[in-house]
Amino acid sequence: MHRSSLPTLPALLASLLVACGGDQSPAATAPTTPAAAPAPIADNARASRYPETPMRPVTTEYHGVRVVDPYQWLESPKDPEVDRWIEEQNRRTRTYFDALPARKAVRDRVATMLNAVSNAWYGVKYKGGRLFATKFQPPKQQPFLVTLKSPNDLASERILVDPNELDPKARTTIDWFVPSPDGKKVAVSLSQGGTENGTVHVYDADTGKETGDVVTYANSGTAGGGLSWASDGKGFFYTRHPHPGERPDSDLGFFQQVYFHKLGTPEAQDAYAIGKEFPRIAETRLSASDNGRFVLASVQNGDGGEFWQYLRDARGTWKRLADLPDKIVDSAFGPDGKLYLVSRKDAPRGKVIRIDPAKPDLGKAEVLVPESEVTIKDIVPTRSRLYVVDLAGGPSQVRVFDLKGKQTGDVPILPVSAVHQLESIAGDDVLFSNTSYVEPSAFYLYQARDNKVTKTALASTAPVSFADTEVVRETCTSKDGTKVPINILRKKGMKLDGRGPALLTAYGGYGISLQPGMRPVTRLFLDQGGTYAVANLRGGGEFGEAWHLAGNLTNKQNVFDDFYACSKYLVESGYTRPERLAIIGGSNGGLLMGAALTQHPEMYRAVVSYVGIYDMLRVELSPNGAFNVTEFGSVKDPAQFKALFAYSPLHNVKDGVKYPSVLFPTGAEDPRVEPWHSRKMAARLQAASTGGPVLLRADVGGHGADTPLDAQIEQLADVYSFIFHELGLDAAGE
Structure with a gap:
């Protein structure tokens, strides 16, 4: 979806349910057995x-x-x-x-x-040789941000940002976080009282102390928000909503643009990057290549699932890469420097194409993974592989391809289950979260060379x-x-x-x-x-x-x-x-x-x-x-x-x-x-x-x-x- 009407858990975690139709009584x-009254x-x-x-x-x-x-x-x-x-x-x-x-x-x-629910980790990211994750640990009232050396070294876990300590009333929430490429800093959007109006704070990942960099109005409950670091970790592009006084109050949750913040400088000096041409109801996601030469802004036209794609080249020039009819709905930069895209043009269930961001031309894109009977949900390119997370009518599957588009196998997962995240950690190895209706969520390590899956210590147990x-x-x-x-x-x-x-x-x-x-x-x-x-x-x-x-x-x-x-x-x-x-x-x-x-x-x-x-x-x-x-x-x-x-x-x-x-x-x-x-x-x-x-x-x-x-x-x-x-x-x- 978008993010606007998406139910945000955990409050609805145990309750979002529904049914299907027909027209006969x-x-x-x-x-005809009488109902219990x-x-x-x-x-x-x-x-x-x-x-x-x-x-x-x-x-x-x-x-x-x-x-x-x-x-x-x-x-x-x-x-x-x-x-x-x-x-x-x-x-x-x-x-x-x-x-x-x-x-x-x-x-x-x-x-x-709920008090007996074990620790749970989600949103895992791997940067600079360390893991970052949001952790939920009853009886703490709100999830918090932690770092670890590896998914099996819980002794190395350290709390980085804890809303429970920041706000004794438990009304402060982490909206999202983004580590810098070297893993030495992390930008965290925090909001209060359910508003989702997020302010970004930057923390040192070694000490847990704030750097003093604060960016306001970076996230909202309507348009969401995001952030992408520069390759040197000295600044970041971020989504910026209008500040009070810049537009009428009725427009403050709209007209999202992209700005750049240089660490150590006041927010007032942040530089406009792109967005004046975006629609009033733009919802923007940001991502960058590993070498920092390219930045992609995926701009959704409201909540209907249509996107424009804007690419910033190595010279700092932004150009529109794809229009709505191109139907590019997802993207990922690969370690090879290429840009991998999920396109639904003439492929309603999705196909994976690849372009060179230095010479961006969708007309010359390679089709690596053609459309099939399953729906492509996510892609993760690694050193020599492409992982494709699919939906098979609701449950997940994970296919593995080489970088020429040949399928080399599947990642073993639980039966009738969901893969909610897949994160590259080293070489071709990946971490992925997997859960089913009867099995609690856990992160598993897939070792590509051995085609081996093992459950890590980042695993929940059910009460x-x-x-x-x-x-x-x-x-x-x-x-x-x-x-x-x-x-x-x-x-x-x-x-x-x-x-x-x-x-x-x-x-x-x-x-x-x-x-x-x-x-x-x-x-x-x-x-x-x-x-x-x-x-x-x-x-x-x-x-x-x-x-x-x-x-x-x-x-x-x-x-x-x-x-x-x-x-x-x-x-x-x-x-x-x-x-x-x-x-x-x-x-x-x-x-x-x-x-x-x-x-x-x-x-x-x-x-x-x-x-x-x-x-x-x-x-x-x-x-x-x-x-x-x-x-x-x-x-x-x-x-x-x-x-x-x-x-x-x-x-x-x-x-x-x-x-x-x-x-x-x-x-x-x-x-x-x-x-x-x-x-x-x-x-x-x-x-x-x-x-x-x-x-x-x-x-x-x-x-x-x-x-x-x-x-x-x-x-x-x-x-x-x-x-x-x-x-x-x-x-x-x-």
Whole structure:
């Protein structure tokens, strides 16, 4: 995707889930065994009063269609009346949870699990003979930056930057870090309070002390950010957002440009490099060749997956290397000085081409790896090899090629697993992270000469066992006949009699793929005899760009049809029935939840929808919504308006319908999805639904990246006790 609507973990780590579609009611095939009824709770009934929410209609006309919005007043971010309304909603929500008999047991088990989660490392980078990594170590509230001499020498590990020490309130987060080529310095973007508005600080990698170099407004929750060091480590190119006073406040999260900072000089002297010609919604990534002669700026046009490529040559001149129609979506400089590119031009699943950056000409590019049946996700060139990480419909594979394009083998990985990172460390050897639904994440060392894989000391251990669990990968048929994969976790020997509960998740957007990964809290659901399912919907990137485009803009309804098809599959195959089916998703997956519950309210008993998008007619008016136009479309376009209005969850709620029980967790400082989406959707459903409770859980955080460990525990305790109660489950234990 982009980065804007991408759910940022760890807050959503255990909860981003979804399903796939079809258009027939499951009533004729669903088992008729009565559902287990949730225990009565005084404040749970529809008859109990919600906080009073005045309707103040505002009418807007779009292409001759008059649309009335009675809750637009809830969009005001600093209005005392809105603040009081939020407080009342939170008070009612807490009353609901305080009355749940299983909430304490669920909370205790979640806390035991998350506090027992072992150390975890991610984002590993190898520079100057040392490793840099972000480390998560409960009970510390936030991840921190460490260095090591090798992946098997934990005794050499040293903390370099620890947000837990910088901020006792645990609201400071590492957005990203970039070591210098010699590994002697590292630039770290830090942000506060979930805003993702990052300031770069430079640290000495030997002492851990700051150099005094500080660069502000280098990252945002809308456009993201990045940095690329000069080869001598004496400065770096970085993404710069407008500073206050340079543009109107409404434009401060836009118009990202590239500047150069020379170490030891004040930020005010930083030199403009490129970007005045970039679009308002530019999102820029920076990379450099090993010798520092060339710098590449990959500029994404909002969140739709289209890129321009700009190359800086050895003389310091920037030129556009590729336009949007060239469809260059990824890149990597090789040790041989060549530039390796992933192109989707005439190859929706990707091909690898190579050019000489000293004589950049895409028309004369070598095709090293042609398009195949799998989707290219990442490339890593080494001294004499090219590693290609692929998606095979969701799970990963890693192919190995020589530098002439001949495939020499595959890297052995776990079955039905995901490779989330692959890092060159020496010669042709690489480190890669690998995880599956039942195996925790670990970094493995692949020794090229021996074709040997060994697990390193950078390995997590799980607080629970999935030894009794099997993973089956099935397909369901969507409304238009498209086959959609669904990954199902269940206990071995499970009877498919339709009696069990099921929890389904999905995402379906921005070309983002839901890949395998162990989530310890899934054990809570499996221990209740439940099924946990992950669907790989259109809109994602599991089968390449064609799969993505089949679920964006005016094709977005395909995503919701896919989800419904997966839901129906779980019912018709005997895993569950609608009375015992819960769904969960976040961000773009929250939009999916909103569409699912409004289009097929009869299919679900409970819905958890994190930081979701629900008003598709006004989303583009918010800062990050402008970046989303290339993915969702705009109301300014008649055809796109028609599609948006047809599925916009807020505008498709109908009075008097028995909607599922719904929980809306949201963050007050969310820079990616405005929290008013959840406020308006909660208010509309509370006024309309004759079904279960509609609960707003408005927190102080952001989109998820900043959520401290203790807050994660409380949030997950609420989520799972909500699901347990609504599905008639009364215990959290084995």
